Amino acid sequence: MIKACILLYIDPGSGSYLIQVIIAAILGALFYFKNLWWKIKAFFWKPKKEDAEGEDIAK
Numbered sequence: 388m389i390k391a392c393i394l395l396y397i398d399p400g401s402g403s404y405l406i407q408v409i410i411a412a413i414l415g416a417l418f419y420f421k422n423l424w425w426k427i428k429a430f431f432w433k434p435k436k437e438d439a440e441g442e443d444i445a446k
Contacts, residue, residue: 397405
């Protein structure tokens with residue numbers, strides 16, 4: 388039982404690195420899926436005739 392407690396210890400340096408890796412993986416996955424969504428949306432979306440002529444949409 389004592390050996391199990393020793394193996395569960397994570398020092399502060401390793402713990403903060405582990406948190407950093409987890410956050411980076413989550414943000415990387417979000418960025419990947421956001422870009423994938425934009426590519427899919429751009430494939431199916433066709434600009435209106437006014438947009439193609441270069442008119443300003445935000446008036």
